[in-house]
Amino acid sequence: MDVRSPLAYASASRSRFLSELMDFVRFPTVSASPSRSDDLRRCAHWLASHLRGIGLERVAALETSGHPVVYGEWMRAPGRPTVLVYGHYDVQPADPVAAWHVPPFEPAVVGADLFGRGASDDKGQVFAHVKALEAYLGTLGRLPVNVKCLVEGEEEIGSPSLAGFLAGHERLLTADVLLASDTRFLARGRPAITYALRGSLSLELGVAGPGRDLHSGVYGGAVHNPLQALCEIVCGLHDAAGRIAVPGFYDAVRPVVPSERAYMTRVGPGDAQMLRDAMIRRGWGEAGYSLYERTTIRPSLTVTGLPGGYPGPGLKAVIPSVATAKIDVRLVPDQRPAEIERLMRRHVARVAPATVRTAIRTLSSSRPVTVDRRDPVLRSAAKAYRRGFGASPVLLRLGGSIPAVGLLQGRPGGSTVLMGFGLPDDGIHSHNEKFHLPNFYGGIATSIWFLSDVGRCHAPRGGASS
Amino acid sequence: MDVRSPLAYASASRSRFLSELMDFVRFPTVSASPSRSDDLRRCAHWLASHLRGIGLERVAALETSGHPVVYGEWMRAPGRPTVLVYGHYDVQPADPVAAWHVPPFEPAVVGADLFGRGASDDKGQVFAHVKALEAYLGTLGRLPVNVKCLVEGEEEIGSPSLAGFLAGHERLLTADVLLASDTRFLARGRPAITYALRGSLSLELGVAGPGRDLHSGVYGGAVHNPLQALCEIVCGLHDAAGRIAVPGFYDAVRPVVPSERAYMTRVGPGDAQMLRDAMIRRGWGEAGYSLYERTTIRPSLTVTGLPGGYPGPGLKAVIPSVATAKIDVRLVPDQRPAEIERLMRRHVARVAPATVRTAIRTLSSSRPVTVDRRDPVLRSAAKAYRRGFGASPVLLRLGGSIPAVGLLQGRPGGSTVLMGFGLPDDGIHSHNEKFHLPNFYGGIATSIWFLSDVGRCHAPRGGASS
Numbered sequence: 001m002d003v004r005s006p007l008a009y010a011s012a013s014r015s016r017f018l019s020e021l022m023d024f025v026r027f028p029t030v031s032a033s034p035s036r037s038d039d040l041r042r043c044a045h046w047l048a049s050h051l052r053g054i055g056l057e058r059v060a061a062l063e064t065s066g067h068p069v070v071y072g073e074w075m076r077a078p079g080r081p082t083v084l085v086y087g088h089y090d091v092q093p094a095d096p097v098a099a100w101h102v103p104p105f106e107p108a109v110v111g112a113d114l115f116g117r118g119a120s121d122d123k124g125q126v127f128a129h130v131k132a133l134e135a136y137l138g139t140l141g142r143l144p145v146n147v148k149c150l151v152e153g154e155e156e157i158g159s160p161s162l163a164g165f166l167a168g169h170e171r172l173l174t175a176d177v178l179l180a181s182d183t184r185f186l187a188r189g190r191p192a193i194t195y196a197l198r199g200s201l202s203l204e205l206g207v208a209g210p211g212r213d214l215h216s217g218v219y220g221g222a223v224h225n226p227l228q229a230l231c232e233i234v235c236g237l238h239d240a241a242g243r244i245a246v247p248g249f250y251d252a253v254r255p256v257v258p259s260e261r262a263y264m265t266r267v268g269p270g271d272a273q274m275l276r277d278a279m280i281r282r283g284w285g286e287a288g289y290s291l292y293e294r295t296t297i298r299p300s301l302t303v304t305g306l307p308g309g310y311p312g313p314g315l316k317a318v319i320p321s322v323a324t325a326k327i328d329v330r331l332v333p334d335q336r337p338a339e340i341e342r343l344m345r346r347h348v349a350r351v352a353p354a355t356v357r358t359a360i361r362t363l364s365s366s367r368p369v370t371v372d373r374r375d376p377v378l379r380s381a382a383k384a385y386r387r388g389f390g391a392s393p394v395l396l397r398l399g400g401s402i403p404a405v406g407l408l409q410g411r412p413g414g415s416t417v418l419m420g421f422g423l424p425d426d427g428i429h430s431h432n433e434k435f436h437l438p439n440f441y442g443g444i445a446t447s448i449w450f451l452s453d454v455g456r457c458h459a460p461r462g463g464a465s466s
Numbered sequence: 467m468d469v470r471s472p473l474a475y476a477s478a479s480r481s482r483f484l485s486e487l488m489d490f491v492r493f494p495t496v497s498a499s500p501s502r503s504d505d506l507r508r509c510a511h512w513l514a515s516h517l518r519g520i521g522l523e524r525v526a527a528l529e530t531s532g533h534p535v536v537y538g539e540w541m542r543a544p545g546r547p548t549v550l551v552y553g554h555y556d557v558q559p560a561d562p563v564a565a566w567h568v569p570p571f572e573p574a575v576v577g578a579d580l581f582g583r584g585a586s587d588d589k590g591q592v593f594a595h596v597k598a599l600e601a602y603l604g605t606l607g608r609l610p611v612n613v614k615c616l617v618e619g620e621e622e623i624g625s626p627s628l629a630g631f632l633a634g635h636e637r638l639l640t641a642d643v644l645l646a647s648d649t650r651f652l653a654r655g656r657p658a659i660t661y662a663l664r665g666s667l668s669l670e671l672g673v674a675g676p677g678r679d680l681h682s683g684v685y686g687g688a689v690h691n692p693l694q695a696l697c698e699i700v701c702g703l704h705d706a707a708g709r710i711a712v713p714g715f716y717d718a719v720r721p722v723v724p725s726e727r728a729y730m731t732r733v734g735p736g737d738a739q740m741l742r743d744a745m746i747r748r749g750w751g752e753a754g755y756s757l758y759e760r761t762t763i764r765p766s767l768t769v770t771g772l773p774g775g776y777p778g779p780g781l782k783a784v785i786p787s788v789a790t791a792k793i794d795v796r797l798v799p800d801q802r803p804a805e806i807e808r809l810m811r812r813h814v815a816r817v818a819p820a821t822v823r824t825a826i827r828t829l830s831s832s833r834p835v836t837v838d839r840r841d842p843v844l845r846s847a848a849k850a851y852r853r854g855f856g857a858s859p860v861l862l863r864l865g866g867s868i869p870a871v872g873l874l875q876g877r878p879g880g881s882t883v884l885m886g887f888g889l890p891d892d893g894i895h896s897h898n899e900k901f902h903l904p905n906f907y908g909g910i911a912t913s914i915w916f917l918s919d920v921g922r923c924h925a926p927r928g929g930a931s932s
Binding site: 031032033034092093095156157158198200202209210211212213214215216217218219220221222223224225227228230231232234235238274278279280282283284285286291292294295298299300301302303304305306307308309310311312313314315316317318319320321323326328330354355363364398399400401427428429430431432 | 497498499500558559561622623624664666668675676677678679680681682683684685686687688689690691693694696697698700701704740744745746748749750751752757758760761764765766767768769770771772773774775776777778779780781782783784785786787789792794796820821829830864865866867893894895896897898
């Protein structure tokens with residue numbers, strides 16, 4: 001299909017596209033906050049109405065056991081493959097809000113960047129595909145492939161409702177190619193296709209001590225402070241060399257072959273770049289692996305919050321009755337979340353002091369994902385990047401997780417393309433998140449090229465045209 | 467002076483006194499919260515107006531570098547001693563607010579208890595003395611002693627402005643007897659005079675890592691998580707036996723003589739009562755000392771909060787750029803706050819890993835307080851308790867700190883009476899704080915008897931009638 005008019009349309013529509021993206025970012029769709037449920041619902045309906053407006057069909061904000069899934073499709077390309085575009089409209093909490101230069105849900109363009117929570121992760125990225133579809137439908141009236149869009153509202157909390165939702169909509173979501181843009185470039189101007197994601201296991205480790213909060217003057221010295229007991233347990237989760245000290249934790253880790261490690265060293269970020277991106281002077285972690293390897297082919301365990309006691313300004317003289325560690329474990333093949341959860345529970349039960357009670361709650365989990373690097377659909381993606389950004393993408397592993405990819409890519413023969421448009425310095429999950437606008441516009445062009453190439457070069461596989 | 471009419475007045479005025487105390491508790495005077503400054507100011511003016519209303523003179527809400535000090539006096543008893551009544555109108559934060567059965571600043575009577583933040587600590591206790599003064603002035607038109615009242619608004623944050631304030635008002639505050647009620651009974655129906663308080667040192671230990679928050683999936687395993695580094699430092703503050711592991715920490719601790727330890731064992735709370743009061747099954751801490759001793763004649767170190775990362779519901783996949791430990795150290799004679807601060811700073815500088823930066827900020831400090839147990843004024847206090855509550859008080863050490871007492875008791879020859887009306891289960895610094903109303907009314911009577919006895923039995927000492 002001739003891409004000239006869609007590209008011209010996209011190019012001429014940039015300021016409207018940006019203004020619409022800002023409307024999208026304005027919804028405070030923090031999926032972790034129960035108080036934001038209505039905002040997520042309003043955003044889902046806004047997005048559904050938007051997809052309907054550009055010409056998608058069977059559009060709906062479908063109910064799940066949590067936040068709605070927005071669905072839309074265009075299935076009028078018989079004999080062509082079906083591309084399932086995945087993204088998410090929910091965002092990370094904006095905390096610490098005071099650290100933002102702009103209010104997180106009042107998006108603002110500064111230079112070539114759009115600042116706002118979710119601008120890069122993932123509203124801007126999924127919206128690039130939406131605008132590519134609009135560019136086709138608004139000029140040629142059709143798409144070069146069949147397309148299904150699935151935009152969920154729970155990615156940032158580990159997609160807890162998605163497996164149940166998919167079980168009820170299996171036929172709706174069959175496709176030949178899963179296209180997800182929730183990843184990133186190697187660096188500015190250097191695109192990347194992600195071929196591996198770590199799995200995840202999110203736990204809350206609770207420690208309970210006295211039956212009520214106590215005055216830390218009156219009782220300090222006679223009561224095991226749950227916050228301190230929690231610190232002791234947390235300390236014991238790593239050894240002095242930065243390895244995870246939970247017995248059996250590494251048993252299922254599959255070694256990566258030397259040829260792939262050599263490739264990673266050649267094309268991936270070096271330690272210096274990793275440190276620069278992280279804005280830190282020294283690395284940390286397991287000996288024998290580069291920083292890039294530590295974050296991708298090795299598992300990790302991060303305490304992401306320690307609520308308990310008094311977090312406010314000044315001081316409160318208190319021994320809190322309970323304290324909680326939020327723990328984010330990242331997994332690599334062939335670690336299974338359920339097995340790691342079992343090992344964690346056994347370890348904590350064994351090391352917890354008798355002076356407190358402990359409990360572990362699992363919030364979410366997902367399996368590691370790998371994509372066959374030789375899949376020809378990746379060549380179409382690489383070609384599209386060269387057209388959209390003037391540069392060949394590298395193949396990267398990424399330390400993050402996208403539970404939906406593991407759930408959606410299960411079918412044999414299906415392709416997965418993790419086509420990132422973010423930059424390492426986008427500040428996703430941090431304050432001052434931004435999306436680099438040249439990546440938004442380049443992403444739209446790349447998506448236009450990619451859909452065209454998939455339509456021309458790839459045949460549908462089994463079950464695609466349901 | 468005949469106490470019959472003041473006692474009858476107090477007895478007949480109970481329901482009005484309670485209603486006024488509820489008005490006092492209704493002010494959300496959380497001194498730790500900068501956003502509550504206006505509430506503290508409004509409360510200070512309400513209290514000043516109240517003191518003026520009962521007949522005190524030279525009443526004012528005096529400015530300090532922080533929250534106002536409320537002052538009032540009645541100095542028309544020449545030849546009689548001067549009693550300085552100390553209390554505080556500020557309160558602890560009400561967190562966690564959701565745990566309260568009643569809203570913390572909407573005081574409510576349930577059975578014989580008044581629930582509300584500050585009901586026991588310290589509004590109800592200081593108000594008992596105010597009502598005793600009213601009972602005298604409203605019936606006899608005079609007091610049996612000269613009285614100065616000093617009610618401050620920063621006790622719960624360590625009285626940071628008080629030393630500066632006192633330096634500017636030295637003559638105003640000279641007195642023969644310092645009377646402070648911010649302590650507690652041994653148990654219900656068993657009054658206590660506190661004869662020792664621990665000192666305090668409040669620190670914030672900050673750990674800084676990456677220059678911005680990082681995605682814990684993308685960077686987990688390659689960056690030393692400041693929250694984890696903080697846990698490691700916190701763990702190293704105690705040894706496995708529950709002793710504080712900061713080198714030199716115990717060097718200045720003065721051993722308590724065996725006769726006093728025997729007295730403490732005889733009259734003080736046993737381990738079983740301490741555990742019951744704390745609502746916990748097992749004790750913890752330094753071997754060789756009872757729980758009561760661990761909280762009074764031994765120092766302690768409590769982490770009272772670990773802000774950093776994401777404390778909210780659900781999860782946020784983040785490596786926070788900074789994390790902070792709020793640390794409450796309690797000191798015993800002859801530990802000096804400045805020396806302990808120096809030891810803490812040296813220790814943290816030595817153990818902190820090179821992957822993070824640390825900083826220590828001192829929020830407040832106070833020296834330990836001891837009162838001569840043979841001071842004859844304590845006998846007047848004991849006699850007053852017997853009249854007010856029908857029971858003899860024991861002499862107790864308390865693990866808490868009242869910085870003002872250390873600052874005010876400095877004069878040679880002056881007496882200090884720590885006359886507590888609280889109960890161990892009042893839940894001070896916890897949710898559901900309450901004040902036992904029989905202790906409020908008994909406290910008023912005890913104060914009436916005490917002032918009368920001091921006026922009759924004790925002569926003024928130097929500088930009292932300024």
